[in-house]
Amino acid sequence: MHDKHRHVREIIGKAKHIAVLTGAGISAESGVPTFRSEDGLWKNFSASELATPEAFIENPRRVWQWYGWRRGEMLKAEPNSGHLALVELEKRAKAFHLITQNIDNLHRRAGNANIIEIHGNAFRNRCTSCRYLFSDDTCDFEKPEPLPVCPECGSPARVDVVWFGEPLPQRELETSLDVAAHCDVFLSIGTSANVYPAAHFPIMAKKQGAILIEINLEQTELTWQADFSFLGKAGEILPKLIGL
Numbered sequence: 241m242h243d244k245h246r247h248v249r250e251i252i253g254k255a256k257h258i259a260v261l262t263g264a265g266i267s268a269e270s271g272v273p274t275f276r277s278e279d280g281l282w283k284n285f286s287a288s289e290l291a292t293p294e295a296f297i298e299n300p301r302r303v304w305q306w307y308g309w310r311r312g313e314m315l316k317a318e319p320n321s322g323h324l325a326l327v328e329l330e331k332r333a334k335a336f337h338l339i340t341q342n343i344d345n346l347h348r349r350a351g352n353a354n355i356i357e358i359h360g361n362a363f364r365n366r367c368t369s370c371r372y373l374f375s376d377d378t379c380d381f382e383k384p385e386p387l388p389v390c391p392e393c394g395s396p397a398r399v400d401v402v403w404f405g406e407p408l409p410q411r412e413l414e415t416s417l418d419v420a421a422h423c424d425v426f427l428s429i430g431t432s433a434n435v436y437p438a439a440h441f442p443i444m445a446k447k448q449g450a451i452l453i454e455i456n457l458e459q460t461e462l463t464w465q466a467d468f469s470f471l472g473k474a475g476e477i478l479p480k481l482i483g484l
């Protein structure tokens with residue numbers, strides 16, 4: 241095991257352009273529930289019930305209540321050693337891009353700079369008609385008060401995240417595709433690689449010759465394609481691979 245760590249440490253140390261894709265698993269040790277493992281969010285709710293435009297149209301208060309609860313969980317959480325290892329990696333790398341599926345703002349709070357939030361951010365609202373963006377960390381939508389509206393035009397606001405069936409933000413998608421096409425090392429961390437198009441990025445990188453390294457608690461669709469796979473907690477494994 242130690243040889244594997246040392247070998248990967250050398251690969252990362254020599255990399256010209258490191259791309260990282262993170263999923264809910266990197267925030268699990270911070271106490272933010274994931275989507276599909278046994279304590280996953282979806283256990284209590286189904287994706288179709290809540291993280292879709294149809295769910296928001298049908299029952300906006302229930303969707304706001306879910307995001308309010310999740311915002312509370314995220315604000316209680318602190319970045320963990322996995323997040324902090326990626327901050328150190330960004331400082332050391334010649335070129336570095338962090339693509340995250342997470343909306344919990346923990347990479348930004350940890351101190352990473354070059355973050356591509358492909359599924360949006362739970363603490364930003366967007367107007368449903370003029371698309372005006374404004375930050376909001378309200379956690380409690382239980383009371384019958386009016387739901388958030390756009391400060392510019394008064395239309396109903398929504399959380400600025402990408403729901404199932406919605407396209408990814410154009411700029412973030414293009415940047416992620418470009419990063420996957422040009423990196424020489426791709427780290428996939430804490431993601432079940434179930435959700436597209438994010439799950440394409442590591443496969444694209446591998447196809448163009450990048451070294452694919454996976455760190456995840458359990459096997460995924462990527463594991464058999466990875467050049468190196470570490471099964472375990474990102475908070476424990478990442479510091480060893482960065483040499484912290």
Ligand code: BV8
Nearest residue numbers: 263264265268275276341404405430431432435436457474
């Ligand atoms: C789109 C934001 C088209 C909201 C999210 C059938 C086949 C293929 C694709 C599809 C299909 N049917 C539908 C689709 C498309 C769909 C999709 O991929 N569905 C999946 C479920 C099959 N994709 C979409 O709808 C996307 N849009 O395709 O649009 C389009 C194009 C043009 C015009 C119109 C339409 C949009 C997808 C984005 C959805 N939004 N999040 C919110 O968060 O509320 S996705 C959501 O899942 C989160 O972002 C989450 O990050 C993401 C992926 O899940 P993971 O992050 O991987 O989390 P998960 O729990 O799954 O895994 C965690 C892993 O960590 C586990 O493996 C666990 O073992 C591990 N772990 C746990 N603890 C640790 C750990 N690892 C390390 N250390 C630990 N301590």
Ligand code: ZN
Nearest residue numbers: 367370390393
């Ligand atoms: Zn507006």
